[in-house]
Amino acid sequence: MVQVSESDELPAGLRAVASTLAAGFLGPLRYAADLILPPVCLNCREPLGVHGRLCARCWRGIDFIAAPLCDRLGIPLPYAAEEVALSSAALRRIPDYGRARAVARFDGIMRELIHHLKYSDRHELLNLFAPMLCGAGRDLIRTADCLIPVPLHPWRLWRRRFNQAALLAGRLSQATGLPAEFTVLRRIKRTVSQVNLSWQERRANVEAAFAIDPKRAQRVRGRHVLLIDDVITTGATVEACARALKAAGAVEVDVLAIALVADYPTFYD
Ligand SMILES: [Zn+2]
Numbered sequence: 001m002v003q004v005s006e007s008d009e010l011p012a013g014l015r016a017v018a019s020t021l022a023a024g025f026l027g028p029l030r031y032a033a034d035l036i037l038p039p040v041c042l043n044c045r046e047p048l049g050v051h052g053r054l055c056a057r058c059w060r061g062i063d064f065i066a067a068p069l070c071d072r073l074g075i076p077l078p079y080a081a082e083e084v085a086l087s088s089a090a091l092r093r094i095p096d097y098g099r100a101r102a103v104a105r106f107d108g109i110m111r112e113l114i115h116h117l118k119y120s121d122r123h124e125l126l127n128l129f130a131p132m133l134c135g136a137g138r139d140l141i142r143t144a145d146c147l148i149p150v151p152l153h154p155w156r157l158w159r160r161r162f163n164q165a166a167l168l169a170g171r172l173s174q175a176t177g178l179p180a181e182f183t184v185l186r187r188i189k190r191t192v193s194q195v196n197l198s199w200q201e202r203r204a205n206v207e208a209a210f211a212i213d214p215k216r217a218q219r220v221r222g223r224h225v226l227l228i229d230d231v232i233t234t235g236a237t238v239e240a241c242a243r244a245l246k247a248a249g250a251v252e253v254d255v256l257a258i259a260l261v262a263d264y265p266t267f268y269d
Helices: 012-036 056-060 088-092 108-119 123-136 138-143 154-160 164-176 199-206 214-219 236-247 264-268
Strands: 100-105 146-149 185-187 210-212 224-232 252-260
Touching: 100 108, 100 123, 108 123, 108 164, 108 224, 108 252, 123 138, 123 164, 123 252, 138 224, 138 252, 146 164, 164 224, 185 236, 199 236, 210 214, 210 236, 224 236, 236 252
Parallel strands: 100 252, 146 224, 224 252
Antiparallel strands: 185 210
């Protein structure tokens, strides 16, 4: 039997008429919507020509992370070295994950945008973050078998109503076609806020905080996992996740985030 796609069911002429009618119908609708909700910068609300963008000033306020990078920690290096370069921090202590990458430093406008996503329910920012993650994580996405968001403890999830890392993983899954696993990795221990903790204290705080659901462990066994989070602060949380995933049989765990505190290896001391 010949499979006919929906768009092939209409003759070419009729398809052209239908698309012209649709454009003629949607055009005024979009115009009316823009009058009610005019497009504005996602950060400062300055009027713009299109929806879902940042104004030039806010865009320039993002401290994008660009090569040359430390291959393990993803932090910028002051100069390009050989093909795979490692920072002195990574050489001193190799992290429990494979490679980390982030879109930008956690400061300036990026800090404000992440704050809008987490605490003001500004989920339209996912439209901005998803293509940014695709760009910054290009190499990691190529080798990944699945995406796993850093989970929240059920109590925190109940209070916040959503897990921003899961939202990012879901949107990245749509963009890349990689499956997102939301229920394999669990946060089983309520941890105190990590703000103002040293790296050693953070490591102790998240130790044994994560576990794999034994009924779903086969979903990571033998697989290359790409762990998704909003911010890498000291790396202690994503390292604890990586240890749990590897103990369950994941062959490698890379980490992709919107932002990182680029001087986080200083916490090692
Ligand atoms: Zn702006």
